[in-house]
Amino acid sequence: MAGAVMIQGTSSDSGKSTLVGALCRLALRRGLTVAPFKPQNMSLNSAVTVDGGEIGRAQAWQALAAGIAPEIDMNPVLLKPNSDIGAQVIIHGHAIGNYNARAYHDYKPTALKAVLASFGRLQARMDAVIVEGAGSPAEVNLRANDIANMGFAEAADCPVILVADIDRGGVFAQIIGTLACLSEPERQRVKGIIINKFRGDVTLLQPGIDWVEQRVGKRVLGVVPFVPGLWLDGEDMLPAARRSVATQANALRVVVPALPRISNHTDFDPLRAHPQVDFCYVRAGEPIPPADLVILPGSKSVQRDLAWLRANGWDDYLLRHLRYQGKVMGICGGMQMLGQTLLDPLGLESDTPSTPGLGLLDYVTTLEPEKQLVNVSGKLATGDAAVHGYEIHMGVTRGPALDQPALWLGERPEGALSADGQIMATYLHGLFDAPDACAALLQWAGLSGAERIDHDARREDSINKLADAVAASVDLDAIWQIMG
CATH class of the missing domain: 3.40.50.300 (P-loop containing nucleotide triphosphate hydrolases)
Structure with a gap:
């Protein structure tokens, strides 16, 4: 053993x-x-x-x-x-x-x-x-x-x-x-x-x-x-520093609402570390700053977090943001929020069987008991950049907005891109981890000359740096002996 x-x-x-x-x-x-x-x-x-x-x-x-x-x-x-x-x-x-x-x-x-x-x-x-x-x-x-x-x-x-x-x-x-x-x-x-x-x-x-x-x-x-x-991927809590400071001028401003039940906020680690991105989480009661790109993140309780968005003025903010040609993205639960309606007939997340969405894309999501769990790879519908990630969701989304997908996962269309190109929705987590996809999405959001940053290589470098520090400061022979 x-x-x-x-x-x-x-x-x-x-x-x-x-x-x-x-x-x-x-x-x-x-x-x-x-x-x-x-x-x-x-x-x-x-x-x-x-x-x-x-x-x-x-x-x-x-x-x-x-x-x-x-x-x-x-x-x-x-x-x-x-x-x-x-x-x-x-x-x-x-x-x-x-x-x-x-x-x-x-x-x-x-x-x-x-x-x-x-x-x-x-x-x-x-x-x-x-x-x-x-x-x-x-x-x-x-x-x-x-x-x-x-x-x-x-x-x-x-x-x-x-x-x-x-x-x-x-x-x-x-x-x-x-x-x-x-x-x-x-x-x-x-x-x-x-x-x-x-x-x-x-x-x-x-x-x-x-x-x-x-x-x-x-x-x-x-x-x-x-x-x-x-x-390194955070286990749960949002990063202590809610705002990154871009190291280059004319940075792309990216804003994410800090939903009470935000899930998989590790999606945004590549953006927080990108030298051309000024990234900001916005908590309850804080003023929402001007942005080039607003991303609605995943949520473990979409209806409750959607109510939180409305209570904090995000619905009006998003309409104003879009009128001024800003870009909006929804990931997983954020994708569901962007639609017309969220249905929960079995009470899987809420006692409310039907909740109006933000109405920015023409589809309806129904929560179903079977959770989708799959690792995927493919390409962006705009620019053909390679992408990889994973899906974790209980909702099934249907509607005409999906006829113009955001991604292609092999032969399968995924997500939605609005006719004017301002709104993107996807179930794919880890979307920004792939270097080419991250650069292409930042360019879609308005950043010219987006740098290609390899987040996977940066994670590997961090693991080695951490291991070196522990090896230099801890009695490893004693630990191996304790392990038997």
């Missing part, structure tokens, strides 16, 4: 995902077959696997770091929140229904069986499995029936390394407090500590390291520096 270690964090965003990705790449360099694994993930950023399922986006890029294709066993339980107290539950890549928090809590013992089955399959054919926890094991209110942190570690008999984020401040309190919240067997399972996102002279940190090691009886395995400029 494969060696394994679980990376748990003192908090969300402590660096668990990046550390798992770095260790996957370092194990690959060592000549090992390795896979990432996250028992339970809560995220609206997801990816389609080679075996036709859906997993968290972070596990997809971790698989790339490991040198293998993403598959459903890497994230057997995925929760996609569709309200403040409920989520769509995805087991082994496929949705089984919507659960409120209490119902899902009761379902967890069944979910644990799926988790252990996936973990067993990976262990049986890999040399190493690097496991990522979720949130923090110190969330004592969630400890009963836990499958995301210590509950999994205990069931799978997996050693744990605790990572703490010094950039938040109070790193030693994070470590002491987290361990104090664990039971004695759980504390014994923690074999070491890593301090993450450090800036400055590490020798000045040493007295604190000595103190915490003596206090908890566990070794600090390393202090990982803050690594700026990484472009």
Whole structure:
């Protein structure tokens, strides 16, 4: 059976995902077959696997770091929140229904069986499995029936390394407090500590390291520096910097509404990093700035987010934007919003069976139980630029606007392009990842001389930069020994 270690964090965003990705790449360099694994993930950023399922986006890029294709066993339980107290539950890549928090809590013992089955399959054919926890094991209110942190570690008999984020401040309190919240067997399972996102002279940190090691009886395995400029797919939260600053003059202004239930915002990472694009997320109550291109993003609750758009004045803004010859794009849920009507006869996302759309394209979308999950490739209808991406949606869209498609996926037309060329709609996520497609779409939106930026190569460079930083700052021999 494969060696394994679980990376748990003192908090969300402590660096668990990046550390798992770095260790996957370092194990690959060592000549090992390795896979990432996250028992339970809560995220609206997801990816389609080679075996036709859906997993968290972070596990997809971790698989790339490991040198293998993403598959459903890497994230057997995925929760996609569709309200403040409920989520769509995805087991082994496929949705089984919507659960409120209490119902899902009761379902967890069944979910644990799926988790252990996936973990067993990976262990049986890999040399190493690097496991990522979720949130923090110190969330004592969630400890009963836990499958995301210590509950999994205990069931799978997996050693744990605790990572703490010094950039938040109070790193030693994070470590002491987290361990104090664990039971004695759980504390014994923690074999070491890593301090993450450090800036400055590490020798000045040493007295604190000595103190915490003596206090908890566990070794600090390393202090990982803050690594700026990484472009790795975010697990869930919107980027802290809502606006990019273009490095070139006459940049194309791109605006995206920060929908409350925005999904797959990683679609926009290539635009945020593009030197000729001034990119901006706009949150509730903020003034909507002038733009060359407005993109309506994906959504896990299209009707609710459409109501949010109207409440924040986006419907009037879009009409004014189009009158002044601006461009509009809708991706997935954003595509559905652009149509005449959104129908939900089965109540899959809402109690409202019919919701008026923005009426900018002539089609109607009906939500159906079967979710479309497919990786695709093709070309743009304008310019023939090669494109690749993935579809994750429950809606089926029909109407005359689709007679003028935005894309061709082989012989299949996809999406819509308005007769005047101002509005584009598509179900395709990852549209801007392909360098030629990104350049062509920016040119369509009004940018002359758009540079060709290879986002996949930039992600690969970020993985290697991260792995180098971890290798230089962490006792890898100790980690391999912990893994067995």
